[in-house]
Amino acid sequence: MNSKLVVVMGGFDDILSRDLRFLEEAAKLGRLTVLLWPDEVLAKLTGKPPKFPLAERLYFLKAVRCVSDVVSAGSSIHPDELPAGSHARIWADVETSANADRENFCRENHVTYRIFKADELKGFPEPPPQPPVSGAKKVVVTGSFDWFHSGHVRFLEEVSRNGDLYVIVGHDANIRLLKGGGHPLLPQEERRYVVGSIKFVKQALISSGRGWMDADPEIRRLKPDLYVVNEDGDKGGKREYCRDLGIEYLVLKRAPAPGLPERSSTVLRGF
Numbered sequence: 001m002n003s004k005l006v007v008v009m010g011g012f013d014d015i016l017s018r019d020l021r022f023l024e025e026a027a028k029l030g031r032l033t034v035l036l037w038p039d040e041v042l043a044k045l046t047g048k049p050p051k052f053p054l055a056e057r058l059y060f061l062k063a064v065r066c067v068s069d070v071v072s073a074g075s076s077i078h079p080d081e082l083p084a085g086s087h088a089r090i091w092a093d094v095e096t097s098a099n100a101d102r103e104n105f106c107r108e109n110h111v112t113y114r115i116f117k118a119d120e121l122k123g124f125p126e127p128p129p130q131p132p133v134s135g136a137k138k139v140v141v142t143g144s145f146d147w148f149h150s151g152h153v154r155f156l157e158e159v160s161r162n163g164d165l166y167v168i169v170g171h172d173a174n175i176r177l178l179k180g181g182g183h184p185l186l187p188q189e190e191r192r193y194v195v196g197s198i199k200f201v202k203q204a205l206i207s208s209g210r211g212w213m214d215a216d217p218e219i220r221r222l223k224p225d226l227y228v229v230n231e232d233g234d235k236g237g238k239r240e241y242c243r244d245l246g247i248e249y250l251v252l253k254r255a256p257a258p259g260l261p262e263r264s265s266t267v268l269r270g271f
Helices: 017-027 039-046 054-062 100-108 150-160 172-179 188-196 216-222 238-245 265-269
Strands: 005-010 031-036 069-072 090-094 112-116 138-143 164-169 203-206 226-230 248-252
Touching (some): 017 090, 031 054, 054 069, 138 150, 138 216, 150 248, 164 188, 164 216, 188 203, 226 238, 238 248
Parallel strands (some): 005 031, 138 164, 138 226, 226 248
């Protein structure tokens, strides 16, 4: 195992697939810590308040599978310097934020400055499945997960308490069938990648059926013990489907993680 401490630093406001791809590649260099700018630093650097507050950004990043630790960098952090006492051996960065000041800091402090170019972060590889827990229930959830946010993370966290969690992401054609033109916002491989990057998920798959039960082929193959939905997803004959197949069915109330605001994909997406 590579024990080198790798650090990335930034605001990570509105975490998207490209951010997760960067974190995944950075984590291949060693044990990854994210130094997260607090709200006041992010506002000063961008000229506007963050879209998502520090507590929400911390919560999301701590749920990312490849991230070992997330630390608030503190209000005195310099955007082009690592904090005093940092034991980082590698500072990972992307082309859009890399600059000579950071490069000079790393040279003077004997830190390797690794800049990832855009072509190194292309594509959305299928996240490898995590090993199942012996004796645990097999749990499945389905959905579009079109604008992934902290509410999704919280739902997956709560569901995973019931056993090994498998997420089946709706394929593009079926999302358009159910929701109409303009949907989905993101292609199926990208949505699967984002869901699969969360540590509560054992495996993320793409559905291959049609209609409200488009995940039927995958469910029959997985043979889950439990199917979980939130209140909005309790429709489309899912309850009757589970009864017919002898699968336990559970409906969870929508609730954000403690102290965080409620989030809606529809509101974030704008349609």
